[in-house]
Amino acid sequence: MKAGLVDYAPVRGSMVIKPHGYAIWEEIQKELDKRFKETGHQNAYFPLLIPESFLKKEAEHVEGFAPEVAWVETAGSEPLEERLAIRPTSEAMICHMYSKWINGYRDLPILINQWANVMRWEKTTRPFLRTTEFLWQEGHTVHATKEEALKETLLMLEVYRDTVQDFLAVPLVYGQKSESEKFAGAVETHTIETILPDGQALQMGTSHYLGTNFAKAFDIWFQDKDETRKHPFQTSWGVSTRLIGGLVLTHGDDKGLILPPKIAPIQIVIIPIAAEKNPKVNEISLKIKEDLTKKGFKTTYDNRENLRPGFKFNDWELKGVPIRIEIGPRDLEENSCMIARRDDGSKKKIKIEEIIETCEFLKSDIQKSLFEAAKSKMENRILEGRKSEEIKEAIDSKKAIWIPWNPENKDLEAEIKEKTKATIRCLKPSGENIAQDGSKTKIKALFSRAW
Amino acid sequence: MKAGLVDYAPVRGSMVIKPHGYAIWEEIQKELDKRFKETGHQNAYFPLLIPESFLKKEAEHVEGFAPEVAWVETAGSEPLEERLAIRPTSEAMICHMYSKWINGYRDLPILINQWANVMRWEKTTRPFLRTTEFLWQEGHTVHATKEEALKETLLMLEVYRDTVQDFLAVPLVYGQKSESEKFAGAVETHTIETILPDGQALQMGTSHYLGTNFAKAFDIWFQDKDETRKHPFQTSWGVSTRLIGGLVLTHGDDKGLILPPKIAPIQIVIIPIAAEKNPKVNEISLKIKEDLTKKGFKTTYDNRENLRPGFKFNDWELKGVPIRIEIGPRDLEENSCMIARRDDGSKKKIKIEEIIETCEFLKSDIQKSLFEAAKSKMENRILEGRKSEEIKEAIDSKKAIWIPWNPENKDLEAEIKEKTKATIRCLKPSGENIAQDGSKTKIKALFSRAW
Numbered sequence: 075m076k077a078g079l080v081d082y083a084p085v086r087g088s089m090v091i092k093p094h095g096y097a098i099w100e101e102i103q104k105e106l107d108k109r110f111k112e113t114g115h116q117n118a119y120f121p122l123l124i125p126e127s128f129l130k131k132e133a134e135h136v137e138g139f140a141p142e143v144a145w146v147e148t149a150g151s152e153p154l155e156e157r158l159a160i161r162p163t164s165e166a167m168i169c170h171m172y173s174k175w176i177n178g179y180r181d182l183p184i185l186i187n188q189w190a191n192v193m194r195w196e197k198t199t200r201p202f203l204r205t206t207e208f209l210w211q212e213g214h215t216v217h218a219t220k221e222e223a224l225k226e227t228l229l230m231l232e233v234y235r236d237t238v239q240d241f242l243a244v245p246l247v248y249g250q251k252s253e254s255e256k257f258a259g260a261v262e263t264h265t266i267e268t269i270l271p272d273g274q275a276l277q278m279g280t281s282h283y284l285g286t287n288f289a290k291a292f293d294i295w296f297q298d299k300d301e302t303r304k305h306p307f308q309t310s311w312g313v314s315t316r317l318i319g320g321l322v323l324t325h326g327d328d329k330g331l332i333l334p335p336k337i338a339p340i341q342i343v344i345i346p347i348a349a350e351k352n353p354k355v356n357e358i359s360l361k362i363k364e365d366l367t368k369k370g371f372k373t374t375y376d377n378r379e380n381l382r383p384g385f386k387f388n389d390w391e392l393k394g395v396p397i398r399i400e401i402g403p404r405d406l407e408e409n410s411c412m413i414a415r416r417d418d419g420s421k422k423k424i425k426i427e428e429i430i431e432t433c434e435f436l437k438s439d440i441q442k443s444l445f446e447a448a449k450s451k452m453e454n455r456i457l458e459g460r461k462s463e464e465i466k467e468a469i470d471s472k473k474a475i476w477i478p479w480n481p482e483n484k485d486l487e488a489e490i491k492e493k494t495k496a497t498i499r500c501l502k503p504s505g506e507n508i509a510q511d512g513s514k515t516k517i518k519a520l521f522s523r524a525w
Numbered sequence: 526m527k528a529g530l531v532d533y534a535p536v537r538g539s540m541v542i543k544p545h546g547y548a549i550w551e552e553i554q555k556e557l558d559k560r561f562k563e564t565g566h567q568n569a570y571f572p573l574l575i576p577e578s579f580l581k582k583e584a585e586h587v588e589g590f591a592p593e594v595a596w597v598e599t600a601g602s603e604p605l606e607e608r609l610a611i612r613p614t615s616e617a618m619i620c621h622m623y624s625k626w627i628n629g630y631r632d633l634p635i636l637i638n639q640w641a642n643v644m645r646w647e648k649t650t651r652p653f654l655r656t657t658e659f660l661w662q663e664g665h666t667v668h669a670t671k672e673e674a675l676k677e678t679l680l681m682l683e684v685y686r687d688t689v690q691d692f693l694a695v696p697l698v699y700g701q702k703s704e705s706e707k708f709a710g711a712v713e714t715h716t717i718e719t720i721l722p723d724g725q726a727l728q729m730g731t732s733h734y735l736g737t738n739f740a741k742a743f744d745i746w747f748q749d750k751d752e753t754r755k756h757p758f759q760t761s762w763g764v765s766t767r768l769i770g771g772l773v774l775t776h777g778d779d780k781g782l783i784l785p786p787k788i789a790p791i792q793i794v795i796i797p798i799a800a801e802k803n804p805k806v807n808e809i810s811l812k813i814k815e816d817l818t819k820k821g822f823k824t825t826y827d828n829r830e831n832l833r834p835g836f837k838f839n840d841w842e843l844k845g846v847p848i849r850i851e852i853g854p855r856d857l858e859e860n861s862c863m864i865a866r867r868d869d870g871s872k873k874k875i876k877i878e879e880i881i882e883t884c885e886f887l888k889s890d891i892q893k894s895l896f897e898a899a900k901s902k903m904e905n906r907i908l909e910g911r912k913s914e915e916i917k918e919a920i921d922s923k924k925a926i927w928i929p930w931n932p933e934n935k936d937l938e939a940e941i942k943e944k945t946k947a948t949i950r951c952l953k954p955s956g957e958n959i960a961q962d963g964s965k966t967k968i969k970a971l972f973s974r975a976w
Contacts, residue, residue, distance in 0.1 A: 081622065083572045084579070085609060090622055093567035093637065100568065116544035117551065121534045122611075122642055122658050123595075128535070144574075144600035146611065149657075150646030151592055158536060160573075160597065160611075171532065171541055186544065191573055191642065195601030206600075207573050 077331045077392050079318065080201045087199035087206035091315065094393060095202075097339035098318055099209065103189065105241050105337075106211065106313070109233050115185040115213060120167045122191075123158035128166040132291040135165060138258020142194040144206075160193040165259065165284075165310060168214045169292035176216060178297040182306060183226075184216040192314075202319030203276070203525050210314035216306045218298060220285070223307035224262075227283040230311040231264045234279040242317060243334035243441055244268050244324045245449035246278070247456070247520055249500035254487060257310075261285035267499050267524075269455045270323050273472030275499045275524040278320050281311035319525075324448050325417075331394030332416055334444050335437040342366055342373045342433060343390045347383050347402030359401055362411075362429060369430055371437070391416060396440050397433060417444055456520070462486060462510040465521045466494045474499070474522030478507030480515050496521040528782045528843050530769065531652045538650035538657035542766065545844060546653075548790035549769055550660065554640065556692050556788075557662065557764070560684050566636040566664060571618045573642075574609035579617040583742040586616060589709020593645040595657075611644040616710065616735075616761060619665045620743035627667060629748040633757060634677075635667040643765075653770030654727070654976050661765035667757045669749060671736070674758035675713075678734040681762040682715045685730040693768060694785035694892055695719050695775045696900035697729070698907070698971060700951030705938060708761075712736035718950050718975075720906045721774050724923030726950045726975040729771050732762035770976075775899050782845030783867055785895050786888040793817055793824045793884060794841045798834050798853030810852055813862075813880055820881055822888075842867060847891050848884060868895055907971070913937060913961040916972045917945045925950070925973030929958035931966050947972040 075081065079095030091099065107117070123146060130136045139162045146158040161167065172184065193207045213230060217223040231248065238244050248266045256263035260282035267275045288294070289305035298304050325332040335341050344363055349355040359375055366373040374395075376386050383400065390398060400412040405423075413432055414421040417440050424432050457468050457475040468475035481501060491497055498519045509515040526532065530546030542550065558568070574597060581587045590613045597609040612618065623635060644658045664681060668674040682699065689695050699717045707714035711733035718726045739745070740756035749755050776783040786792050795814055800806040810826055817824040825846075827837050834851065841849060851863040856874075864883055865872040868891050875883050908919050908926040919926035932952060942948055949970045960966040 081625070083618070084576060084621060085572050085574050088572040088574070090572065091570040093569050096569045097567070099570075116548070118544050118547045119542040119550075119660060121536050121539040121541065122644070123536050123539070125535060141602055144597045144609075146595045147598050148608075149595035150648070157599075158595075167534070170535060174532070193573070197601070209570060 075201075077394060079322070079331070082201070085206070087196060089201045089205050091209070094339070095318060098321070098333070098337060099315060101337050101339055102242070102317055103211075105237055106233070107189075109237060110187050110211075110213070113229060113233065115187045115215075117189065118186045119188055119190070120164050120171065122161055124161050124164070124167045126157050126159060128170055129159050131166065132259045132288055134287075135259035135291075139163065139194075142196060144193050144195050161190070162192055162194045163310075163312070164188065164190070164192075164212055165214065165288055166292075169288045169294060169308075172214075172216055173292050173294045176294055176296050176306065179218050179299050182216055182218045182296060183222065185213075186215065187211055187213040200319075200525075202315055202322065204316075208314045208316065210312050212310060212312040215309045216294070217308070218296065218306060220307050223285075223309050224283055227262065227264060227281045227309045227311070230309070231266065231279075231281040234281065234311070234313055235266050238266060238278055238317065238320075239445065241334070241336045242321050242324075243336075243445035243448060244278070244320050245445065245452045247500060249502040249520075251280075252481060252487060252498040252501060252519065254484060255498055257282045259284065259287055261287065265500050268320055268324060269452050269474045269522060270320075270525070271451070271455075273455055273469070273474060273522065275474060275520075275522045276316070276320050276323070277499070277524065278317055279311070279313040282309060284308040284310060325394075325444055329388070330392035332444065333394035333396055334441050335396045336441055338394065338396055339372060340374045340393070340395050341371050341437065342397040342399060343395045344373065344375045344399045344401065345383055345386050345390075346375075346377055347400055347405075349377065349402075352403040352406065354406055355401060355403060358406060358426070362399065362401070362426070365430060366433060369433075371433055397436050399429065415440055462490060465490055465496055468521070469494050469496050469523060474520055476502075476518045476520050478504065478509050478515050479517050479519035480509035480511055480513045481517055481519075483509070483511055486510060490521065494521075495523050497524055499524060526652075528845060530773070530782070533652070536657070538647060540652045540656050542660070545790070546769060549772070549784070549788060550766055552788050552790055553692070553768055554662075556688055557684070558640075560688060561638050561662075561664070564680060564684065566638045566666075568640065569637045570639055570641070571615050571622065573612055575612050575615070575618045577608050577610060579621055580610050582617065583710045583739055585738075586710035586742075590614065590645075593647060595644050595646050612641070613643055613645045614761075614763070615639065615641070615643075615663055616665065616739055617743075620739045620745060620759075623665075623667055624743050624745045627745055627747050627757065630669050630750055633667055633669045633747060634673065636664075637666065638662055638664040651770075651976075653766055653773065655767075659765045659767065661763050663761060663763040666760045667745070668759070669747065669757060671758045674736075674760050675734055678713065678715060678732045678760045678762070681760070682717065682730075682732040685732065685762070685764055686717050689717060689729055689768065689771075690896065692785070692787045693772050693775075694787075694896035694899060695729070695771050696896065696903045698951060700953040700971075702731075703932060703938060703949040703952060703970065705935060706949055708733045710735065710738055712738065716951050719771055719775060720903050720925045720973060721771075721976070722902070722906075724906055724920070724925065724973065726925060726971075726973045727767070727771050727774070728950070728975065729768055730762070730764040733760060735759040735761060776845075776895055780839070781843035783895065784845035784847055786847045786892050789845065789847055790823060791825045791844070791846050792822050792888065793848040793850060794846045795824065795826045795850045795852065796834055796837050796841075797826075797828055798851055798856075800828070800853075803854040803857065805857055806852060806854060809857060809877070813850065813852070813877070816881060817884060820884075822884060848887050850880065866891055911958075913941060916941055916947055919972070920945050920947050920974060925971055927953075927969045927971050929955065929960050929966050930968050930970035931960035931962055931964045932968055932970075934960070934962055937961060941972065945972075946974050948975055950975060
């Protein structure tokens, strides 16, 4: 709120994304959109409103989403014949259209993504982490074979994993969801999650292999090369403005936000000191800004009048700008300036001709340091356990814990959830172990509470 | 529909924007967004749902929009205490937030734009021209003085005018709306419109000077430099996916879409002829594609198998791709290829080393030719008249007509609308004339029917 990312809106559980917050979303969009297109996807746009009968076609899907739906029952001053859901996700609408568009194997694969707003009427909300309306992208693909659809599911998980770790510098755990935690209507859900400083997991993106569940429900068929009619295999995958929540909670400190350079809408702020005493301060600062901009740095020159430099320092620290350059009359005498990094607060004097080189170094070093520091902190929040009894202790000490796990044991999963409020965040393969019920297993489950 | 821009969706009056249509929207967004940012605007995002009480605060505003609103009355399985409108436009929500954000003159100007979906439950709909849901951008700015707000209103009209004429190559008439045609709640509305081949006007963008109407209704105040409390002055302005409708209707022909190069998601398609007879066809085609891509051309190589070249020609003509390159074994012998332009259908043989240069020329020449041809055709659809009696005749011959006009004469405006279904599309200053009621006037009004 103080960093100007977001404000509460006058509708329960909804938020206004203010310019600084939206600029971060634009950076995320730009990077993801580039990667979606590089992997062969195209954007499209499907309607906001979904007829109730469509939502009901896939039984598990409607069971999962119906309780959270906002309904339109009146439009243009008249009651509607059938009420319309504001999309909580778009499988129902998109699969309906796909059933019209797909005839033969030549129509496949369909690789479509949509950038859109969606709505889920949640009880407990918090800006960027869980809001009734949020912005996201949802990919919906259709393939002739199971193998191709599974490959797509994992490819998009990898696009998410790499973008979040490389660009947002947010460390992740990832893997498949348990049966009880998967997406309503999916065969498999794969997830990327981070463990936050409070020990809770934040799900940051999911990629679903839908099998033929939706194809059957929505009557999607294609004539294959062998001239038989088949249901195609589908995937869907999404990330949302929740990524901003993960970013803020991972890198923030008591002074405010810390933005990794790759995702920062402003990477460098130049602050003049006592510019009124020497007009060359303005002149040189603008020259530095121009040089940095030419080199591709997103640079701002803060020449607001009547504000002390100390106020400006705090203001840009609050907003998370990774690099600050200070320049005043005394610096000019020495042909130097001060350069400060937001992540560790360090500050040093450099020659003006060293600015570009120093900023290149800082851009890459801050990015790397933020990720490594966050990764090492996150790893300290994840314990390795052997027995399900250890879960409560882990949760009480604000930690997550890997436990050898038998994925068939849904009763114990439910029992643990009830006792500790911890859920399985993801599964991963491991060496052979003894599961909590005495059976042999090659799988571990990560338990923690979640946002 | 046939060009793959759009499909009907299963909710009354709504559409699916398919990948080719959405790619055009992305080009429009990219260009406008760049220009908005160059003129100092920032993007933000405000909630989809607006409480009914907010919509009612500005009397004219609610009167204009209430009949077209879709209402949410149930959410999360419970009836809502107050029903929520799906935004038909966001003044009510944004002005509420501005009343919280603005205190003193230092907070001004606020220059915010939003890219969003909006909904207006219209009776008669048509893809891209009038749909219940559409995508748009809406700018909402706040200024300390009337002069500044008026300047902003006209600046954004100019941004629209230049983008639509220069990028979409759609010719425009523009000017101020009459009192009866202005935006509900505005003091002045300025518009850009084109006159389509059917003689009907298509409003393609509007920029509103709101004065202090919304500031008063939403209790927005600021403390000015002179320490008095004042209402600030506001503007709002928007264009929508309707721009695509204007583009299609302006440039299309019997073979399908014709896209101006600047807005075309694919500018050049390379089609191999008899590639199976000589593997060098593929090799050279890919090399040409690479060279063109390096020069910034959006190029596709259509090497789909089992499709005849003639089929491909038609397919890409339907989609409107401005330049086509054909290359086959015989061309290779002569180190040449065929190059065809979509706008006039002409085709010529050129040397392979001339491709870049030729494409540079065609890109600019097709853009220019399309605009000039469209402009000259549009001008032929606009008559100069002297008396209001001439309006019916103009409308009957599918034309629009300028008439000397006294803007005070609302009764005659209403009478003409009733008799001819023609409305005033915009007003413009002119030399002194005698208005239809015998009074002297320096204003002309453009009458036509409208989409």
